[in-house]
Amino acid sequence: MPKPKTHKQLAKILKIRPGGTITHGRAGSRHNTGKKSMNVNRKKRKGTQISKSYRKKFKSVI
Numbered sequence: 001m002p003k004p005k006t007h008k009q010l011a012k013i014l015k016i017r018p019g020g021t022i023t024h025g026r027a028g029s030r031h032n033t034g035k036k037s038m039n040v041n042r043k044k045r046k047g048t049q050i051s052k053s054y055r056k057k058f059k060s061v062i
Helices: 008-013 038-045 050-060
Strands: 020-022
Touching: 008 038
Parallel strands: none
Antiparallel strands: none
């Protein structure tokens, strides 16, 4: 039986860290950042983790 293929779009968006957590970038940080507050822009620079329920789904796909 062949190996399951990697979902390439998810693999580009998500990163698996050494501890097993999955991170992704935040939305809304690409353009029109001049009108947003500095605190919002700073928070969006940092990534965020995916919840445990989604972690099980995405581990099999990536």
